[in-house]
């Protein structure tokens with residue numbers, strides 16, 4: 287394989303640049319020509335494709351965001367749109383494509399391979415950690431640490447004012463960011479989409495904590511668990527303490543990737559190119575139990591399993 291392309295797609299995540307760098311540098315070191323596609327599948331469709339030099343990826347391992355820019359293109363579900371986009375690779379003789387993104391991006395990569403023979407490899411890049419075939423997605427660790435930093439700051443002010451803080455975190459339909467932030471941040475409660483928790487349960491814990499003399503409560507709410515303002519209203523009827531809501535938002539997707547995310551992104555990026563060199567395609571790479579593994583792209587969404595109920599029990603057991 288002489289020419290490959292790279293794109294980043296969907297919500298950006300910290301470590302995408304690190305992965306782009308690893309893919310580009312590995313491929314260049316093997317004598318390949320490397321093309322960058324701007325704005326994900328949108329740029330592929332609109333022919334925003336350029337040849338990358340080593341300089342393009344120099345010094346970006348620690349940069350948040352993505353130098354290739356990212357976008358969501360819902361029309362990529364249309365086979366005709368995919369055919370037009372694939373043509374832009376074929377006319378340049380680009381045979382391989384590394385797609386860095388979440389499960390929507392993996393669907394696109396899957397169809398490009400199945401329908402047009404583009405040799406695609408997916409690298410899981412999303413803060414949501416909602417992809418099977420890898421223990422962690424690139425960006426998840428960094429986002430988790432951003433949430434922990436926020437929890438620790440909120441604890442200070444919550445304590446001074448003896449308040450209950452509800453903090454909404456991202457994750458789409460996946461509760462991992464909320465659950466593990468609650469465990470690592472010593473939260474007083476957590477609400478995730480995978481496990482039904484009522485405001486009655488949360489209110490009970492808060493009352494017990496206050497009866498023990500505790501001065502604050504931090505409740506982590508996954509965005510997929512329900513509307514945080516409705517939760518606040520419901521809770522306000524059940525407890526006496528003052529409540530404040532913090533929606534952390536896109537700050538969770540920015541900043542320098544953690545060491546873990548950089549190492550993960552680098553190892554997966556290198557492996558993606560090795561697979562293409564070996565003639566493999568239609569696969570995703572992941573890290574499972576400390577080993578780099580590969581699965582069919584469809585494995586990512588067909589085998590996705592929800593947040594661990596056991597870990598949810600740990601979080602609630604320690605909330606008092």
Ligand code: F6P
Pocket residue numbers: 297388412413414456457458509539
């Ligand atoms: O998938 C990543 C993610 O950050 C989700 O956690 C969140 O629900 C969504 O993207 C936000 O999307 P947007 O950046 O388009 O607002």
